[in-house]
Amino acid sequence: MTTSREIRLKSRPVGVPTADNFELASVELPPPGDGEIQVKNLYMSVDPYMRGRMTDRKSYVPPFELGKALQGGAVGEVTASNDPDFKVGDIVSSMFGWREAYNANPRALAAAGPMGGIMKLSTHGMPPQAFLGVAGMPGMTAYAGLLRVAALKEGDIVFVSAAAGAVGSVVCQIAKIKGHTVIGSAGGPEKVAFLKEIGVDHVIDYKATPDVTAELAKVAPKGIDVYFENVGGVHLEAALNAARPFGRFALCGMISQYNETGRPTGPANIIQAVGKSLRLEGFIVSNHYDLFPAFVRDMADWINSGKLTWKETVVEGVDRAPEAFIKLFSGENLGKMLVKL
Amino acid sequence: MTTSREIRLKSRPVGVPTADNFELASVELPPPGDGEIQVKNLYMSVDPYMRGRMTDRKSYVPPFELGKALQGGAVGEVTASNDPDFKVGDIVSSMFGWREAYNANPRALAAAGPMGGIMKLSTHGMPPQAFLGVAGMPGMTAYAGLLRVAALKEGDIVFVSAAAGAVGSVVCQIAKIKGHTVIGSAGGPEKVAFLKEIGVDHVIDYKATPDVTAELAKVAPKGIDVYFENVGGVHLEAALNAARPFGRFALCGMISQYNETGRPTGPANIIQAVGKSLRLEGFIVSNHYDLFPAFVRDMADWINSGKLTWKETVVEGVDRAPEAFIKLFSGENLGKMLVKL
Known part of the structure; x- marks a missing residue:
């Protein structure tokens, strides 16, 4: 069993979110089941749009559920695999942020739709967290x-x-x-x-x-x-x-x-x-992911030729993810706000 | 000489325009000169957009000048002509509203640009004022x-x-x-x-x-x-x-x-x-007058087949044009607000 700490939505924020709106919990992950992989997250993303999902209203994505782990972009490393397309050590991106590790079935997720799946990253020498920012x-x-x-x-x-x-x-x-x-x-x-x-x-x-x-x-x-x-x-x-x-x-x-x-x-x-x-x-x-191949091509070109750069603001530890998220609204981040796990 | 009464902008409105912002004046029109025609207006238009031109600020059309006759859509009848393209009795539309009659040189106006010219109307049995509304x-x-x-x-x-x-x-x-x-x-x-x-x-x-x-x-x-x-x-x-x-x-x-x-x-x-x-x-x-031919074709079809109709609210006399204009902002018009001259 692997222990994974995660952040759950405890109450819906009114106004600026506070630490009280979140709770830290631990879950025990069994080994991955049939067709599943287990991933240890390296970085997770906090983004302003997540604030909208914390409110209980109709929007283009459903609201987060109280008492459940939040969701969001994350990059991690495969630590165990029962899916032949993924091997231990692969770097993947997913929407399973706000937690240290997870089990997931990549094929079932892919079948459910283009978004929210597990994507194996060819990092082209870039640090994996770039795929939560400039390259993501x-x-x-x-x-x-x-x-x-x-x-x-x-x-x-x-x-x-x-x-x-x-x-x-x-x-x-x-x-x-x-x-x-x-x-x-x-x-x-x-x-x-x-x-x-x-x-x-x-x-x-x-x-x-x-x-x-x-x-x-x-x-x-x-x-x-x-x-x-x-x-x-x-x-x-x-x-x-x-x-x-x-x-x-x-x-x-x-x-x-x-x-x-x-x-x-x-x-x-x-x-x-x-x-x-x-x-x-x-x-x-x-709604614009048809541009993704062109984006990847252009971005790789611009980054590799030194034309495009980026900054990161990194907070360490899943327990500090709420703090990182809250800081977005006072503008304390320079460039991409990330949580290193 | 022909006497034409006209409405001039006396002062720039602050808030809702009032009668005091306008003044009635009379001018004597000489017979039309070389290349000119003389037109007796039948109807003039008052439109909400004119409010913007009464304020002295940069916009897509220059502001109206104080002490000069206002401008706006009008339909009239040619009463004298020194332009072979226009004959007495022709019905024309122009931007020389807010006045009872005017002299103008159609060719010079046409050379100055597509808007603001004199257009001879083929009324297709419609009343001329329709060209200030549904067909204009x-x-x-x-x-x-x-x-x-x-x-x-x-x-x-x-x-x-x-x-x-x-x-x-x-x-x-x-x-x-x-x-x-x-x-x-x-x-x-x-x-x-x-x-x-x-x-x-x-x-x-x-x-x-x-x-x-x-x-x-x-x-x-x-x-x-x-x-x-x-x-x-x-x-x-x-x-x-x-x-x-x-x-x-x-x-x-x-x-x-x-x-x-x-x-x-x-x-x-x-x-x-x-x-x-x-x-x-x-x-x-x-900016959309490239659609004008299609508009004319469709509109003639819809009107002639009885699919499209209109209402007019008519005020009589150029002296009452300010009153008609002011009433636009309290919504007293049903359909097109017109001044019959």
Whole structure:
């Protein structure tokens, strides 16, 4: 038997999640059964979107269940296998995060649908946790959102909020690789320095400025054509004000609103979308996995040629996963927030 | 000499326009010069979008100038002509509204660009003022917004705000002709009756319900796929709540916000655009005139076969044009608001 510690949802957060909403539990894993493999997780991901699943409401994914282990991206190593396609030592990614180890039947999962399965990773020399960030779901989100949803085209001036985050920092770099002027917003000197390091043309430190709209108007006097939305609130308003005719907004997330308990503040200037013929389009990365082969090809090329880099913020121990998750909402992570298990 | 009375912008409205913002003046028109025609206007249009041009701010059209005659759609009859393409008695449409008569040089105007010219109308038995409504800019707005911007497709459930207005009532009828379930929102029993008469499946009287979101959820329990936005505010929020995944919103206007002097209320639930992969797209009809031939063909067919009808609210006398315009914002018009000259 193998002991695996896991984090369960104890109560649904109201507002900003707290440690009390989570509980640590231990389970004993039997050896893997017929067709099963056993995996020891190396890293798990905490992502802002998980906040939505902690609330009991209808959404594009069902809510997490109380008293059960949470779910999310993880990379791990196969430690025992009864599936001929997997051998001990293989590195795999799965949605069985928030736990130290698990048994799973890869074929049964694959039969249930394309998402949520176990994927054997060819790491190409990259550290496995990169597949939770730049080479995984967040990187893919950046790629699909910028290139397909926002339909990036020559000459576009690009504005990115939460620009130093796991998704935002990839958006900035893809736009720079493709030759665009990029404006990124992030909070605090460390993130500002990182964004300058990766070539972002103008950085707005939203924690240091009282008025994102004024600051954006200053650094982008000609306006913006693409807005990659991760934050909501004043950032969305600033982008609407700065947008040029036919601007395109990829709405990826609005982290400033996830913990809102009252009535969130909507963009008071949404009317500008009419006069400027703007397109605001929300998206979920899982609807764009047809781009995955192109993403892998481009990303490998960009990483191997040194054009694209990333940062990680790592917290150690499954018991500290709630802490890592909670810190996402105060923006304490630079780049991808990970939990090392 | 011909005397023409006209309405000039005396001062820029703050909030809801008042009679004081306008002044009536008289000008003496000489006989038309070389290449010019003289037109006596029969009807002029007042449209909500004109409110935007009364404010001094950058937009897709320049603001109206103080002390000068306002502009807008008008249909009139040629009374004198020095242009061989126009003869006395021809019915023409122009942007020389807000005045009883004018001289203009059709060729010079045509050379200046496709919009703002003088167009000779083949009325096909329709009253000339139809070309200010169902067969003109508002009809074209409905056509382009519903079919191209919202990309109406089979099975879509369609929600239309200001559904009894010049644009909304055409949107409703095109959607019905194409076999869709249509929900229309309008204020007051007369408009509700008209919408039922033209086959709208469910009518929401927003003046009689305290909660448009709740009402929409009741009449569209399966949700909506297309929202044709004319109003903003609570209507936009209701549509975001009711939208099904991949819903498309054609943002045509937000009349509830045009006279706002404080901070308008943005849609507090805009975050739903992310999880439901919604597309919100603003548009200006002048960018879609490549559809004009198809519009004319379809509209003639629908009108001649009795499938599409319209209502007009007519005020008489150029001196009462400001009154007609102001009434748009309290929703006193059923269908197209016109001024008979």
